[in-house]
Amino acid sequence: MASAFKLLFAVSLFTLLLRFCRGSIVGVCYGRNADDLPTPDKVVELIKLHNIKYVRIYDSNIQVLKAFANTGVELMVAVPNSDLLAFSQFQSNADSWLKNSILPYYPATKITYITVGLEVTESPNNASALVVPAMHNVLTALKKAGLHKRIKVSSTHSLGVLSRSFPPSAGAFNSSHASFLKPMLEFLAENQSPFMIDLYPYYAYRDSPQKVSLDYAMFESSSEVIDPNTGLLYTNMFDAQIDALYFALMALNFKTIKVMVTETGWPSKGSPKEKGATPDNAQTYNTNLIRHVLNDTGTPAKPGEELDVYIFSLFNENRKPGLESERNWGLFYPDKTSIYNLDFTGKGVLDMTNSTDGSKNGTTWCIASSKASEADLQNAIDWACGPGNVDCSAIQPSQPCFEPDNLASHASFAFNSYYQQNGPSDVACSFGGKGVKVDKDPSYDNCIYLTAGGINKTASSNMTATANTSSSAHTDVCSWICVFLLTTLIAVILNTGNVFHVSF
Numbered sequence: 071m072a073s074a075f076k077l078l079f080a081v082s083l084f085t086l087l088l089r090f091c092r093g094s095i096v097g098v099c100y101g102r103n104a105d106d107l108p109t110p111d112k113v114v115e116l117i118k119l120h121n122i123k124y125v126r127i128y129d130s131n132i133q134v135l136k137a138f139a140n141t142g143v144e145l146m147v148a149v150p151n152s153d154l155l156a157f158s159q160f161q162s163n164a165d166s167w168l169k170n171s172i173l174p175y176y177p178a179t180k181i182t183y184i185t186v187g188l189e190v191t192e193s194p195n196n197a198s199a200l201v202v203p204a205m206h207n208v209l210t211a212l213k214k215a216g217l218h219k220r221i222k223v224s225s226t227h228s229l230g231v232l233s234r235s236f237p238p239s240a241g242a243f244n245s246s247h248a249s250f251l252k253p254m255l256e257f258l259a260e261n262q263s264p265f266m267i268d269l270y271p272y273y274a275y276r277d278s279p280q281k282v283s284l285d286y287a288m289f290e291s292s293s294e295v296i297d298p299n300t301g302l303l304y305t306n307m308f309d310a311q312i313d314a315l316y317f318a319l320m321a322l323n324f325k326t327i328k329v330m331v332t333e334t335g336w337p338s339k340g341s342p343k344e345k346g347a348t349p350d351n352a353q354t355y356n357t358n359l360i361r362h363v364l365n366d367t368g369t370p371a372k373p374g375e376e377l378d379v380y381i382f383s384l385f386n387e388n389r390k391p392g393l394e395s396e397r398n399w400g401l402f403y404p405d406k407t408s409i410y411n412l413d414f415t416g417k418g419v420l421d422m423t424n425s426t427d428g429s430k431n432g433t434t435w436c437i438a439s440s441k442a443s444e445a446d447l448q449n450a451i452d453w454a455c456g457p458g459n460v461d462c463s464a465i466q467p468s469q470p471c472f473e474p475d476n477l478a479s480h481a482s483f484a485f486n487s488y489y490q491q492n493g494p495s496d497v498a499c500s501f502g503g504k505g506v507k508v509d510k511d512p513s514y515d516n517c518i519y520l521t522a523g524g525i526n527k528t529a530s531s532n533m534t535a536t537a538n539t540s541s542s543a544h545t546d547v548c549s550w551i552c553v554f555l556l557t558t559l560i561a562v563i564l565n566t567g568n569v570f571h572v573s574f
């Protein structure tokens with residue numbers, strides 16, 4: 071009897087820890103402000119194809135919720151600003167929305183967050199006065215259904231909630247918003263919900279290119295910006311903006327609230343005066359973003375802190391008003407072809423289970439498909455050796471892998487290095503269908519193809535992160551604790567001793 075309790079205790083502790091040690095995640099925003107998008111079913115196929123596991127939507131559309139059923143994709147749904155009045159006025163409105171729009175599809179569709187209100191400080195219709203009462207009513211509805219621990223309630227904001235964001239240590243909320251922000255922060259702290267922010271270094275660069283360098287906005291800067299108050303060094307604007315938020319929260323003594331980035335990204339096209347909006351820049355920003363986030367680097371003020379980030383957006387949305395760039399934030403065209411190559415590879419929740427296992431020895435390599443065209447190969451090489459951060463020196467003239475001097479051979483080397491450095495997982499060898507996994511070592515003469523174990527981590531020096539040692543510390547501690555608990559769990563199962571010295 072007692073050991074059954076101990077087992078249960080160990081299992082729940084372990085599950086908790088796995089959650090805690092989950093690592094940062096990257097999701098994608100699925101905006102639908104367009105008249106030419108594929109049906110939700112087709113969109114879900116695309117999302118699965120690219121191994122995207124976290125998706126944010128802007129409403130609770132039934133077709134969309136149904137399409138995500140049984141996919142395992144974690145979904146963030148929304149109560150739009152237009153519903154805030156109704157939701158804030160009557161509990162029954164929140165109750166019936168939950169009953170009719172969410173519960174019939176849950177848990178087959180894995181809803182994990184409800185965002186109540188969207189960037190209310192940007193909304194003209196007094197939405198900010200309504201948002202906290204609406205959040206309370208949604209939470210109450212969830213409590214009645216017993217789901218408030220599984221589905222978190224929060225609200226998204228633009229960086230306009232801050233009156234100051236530079237230097238980061240001077241980050242402060244705009245006091246004009248205090249009337250709704252204070253109760254909202256109390257709500258978030260009490261319910262362990264994250265503060266959700268939409269961050270766009272692109273706009274900072276577009277609006278003041280004299281002050282903000284493109285490199286700094288795109289995580290490519292080789293120089294650092296110093297915060298004079300803290301001495302912290304910033305190599306990119308994204309980190310600086312997040313830290314400004316953390317400092318603003320700390321200034322109000324909300325030390326436990328975590329920040330979550332519910333939108334960020336870069337447009338691939340813009341009006342003539344939006345010079346930064348190109349496919350190359352969009353690819354660079356998003357590629358660097360993904361690497362930065364999945365590495366669990368954290369920010370200078372919060373080294374090693376996990377950060378969940380959603381990329382805006384899945385598709386170009388042709389009905390969005392405003393400048394040309396507004397309609398060009400997508401990773402994909404409406405016909406589902408990609409605008410640029412982007413790799414979502416990461417060490418997500420499940421990958422950890424496989425890599426800690428370690429017992430499996432199936433070494434694989436990734437090479438270029440013989441069916442790929444020359445142009446495709448060239449594009450893929452350019453990508454892998456550029457934003458993909460592969461060390462391509464070995465395929466330069468007179469280096470060991472230069473001969474045979476053809477695109478297929480060079481692409482194979484680059485593909486494999488990328489694959490080994492980023493997994494190795496199936497997506498890291500996709501290259502838009504041009505990569506193939508093989509189980510025979512393609513190395514020849516002095517040209518040695520990497521394997522996952524023997525990576526020479528010579529990533530581009532321009533990707534320097536500021537938090538060098540402490541960032542890995544978090545992951546290390548996590549792995550240690552996880553290993554410890556796993557061992558404990560096994561010990562308990564085998565009943566080899568009273569591990570916990572706790573009497574139940």
Ligand SMILES: *[C@@H]1O[C@H](CO)[C@@H](O)[C@H](O)[C@H]1NC(C)=O
Binds near residue numbers: 196199
């Ligand atoms: C906005 O909300 C505040 C506080 O609830 C209220 O006093 C004010 O009248 C509202 N303004 C409008 C235009 O509805």
Ligand SMILES: *[C@@H]1O[C@H](CO)[C@@H](O)[C@H](O)[C@H]1NC(C)=O
Binds near residue numbers: 233234
């Ligand atoms: C603070 O918010 C008010 C109301 O939205 C706005 O008028 C003001 O410009 C903001 N202040 C700063 C410093 O952003």
Ligand SMILES: *[C@@H]1O[C@H](CO)[C@@H](O)[C@H](O)[C@H]1NC(C)=O
Binds near residue numbers: 424495
């Ligand atoms: C883990 O390994 C199993 C068996 O090889 C595989 O089916 C599964 O997809 C892997 N999980 C991940 C996340 O790679």
Ligand SMILES: *[C@@H]1O[C@H](CO)[C@@H](O)[C@H](O)[C@H]1NC(C)=O
Binds near residue numbers: 431433
């Ligand atoms: C896996 O097995 C192959 C051949 O059996 C061996 O050459 C290789 O070193 C092994 N790799 C690992 C990581 O154990």
Ligand SMILES: *[C@@H]1O[C@H](CO)[C@@H](O)[C@H](O)[C@H]1NC(C)=O
Binds near residue numbers: 518520525526
């Ligand atoms: C790693 O780099 C070192 C020096 O740059 C080199 O001697 C070694 O062969 C490389 N190892 C692999 C597996 O490529």
Ligand SMILES: *[C@@H]1O[C@H](CO)[C@@H](O)[C@H](O)[C@H]1NC(C)=O
Binds near residue numbers: 285292530531532
């Ligand atoms: C690093 O940045 C410098 C200056 O910004 C640039 O000249 C150089 O080409 C970059 N190197 C790489 C590998 O991207």
Ligand SMILES: *[C@@H]1O[C@H](CO)[C@@H](O)[C@H](O)[C@H]1NC(C)=O
Binds near residue numbers: 539
């Ligand atoms: C980070 O690395 C640099 C250079 O490698 C080193 O000088 C510095 O002391 C390191 N910082 C910390 C906090 O370890």
Ligand SMILES: *[C@@H]1O[C@H](CO)[C@@H](O)[C@H](O)[C@H]1NC(C)=O
Binds near residue numbers: 362533534535538542
């Ligand atoms: C990833 O983290 C390691 C140490 O934790 C750091 O040295 C490296 O620069 C980071 N890479 C990126 C792309 O942030």
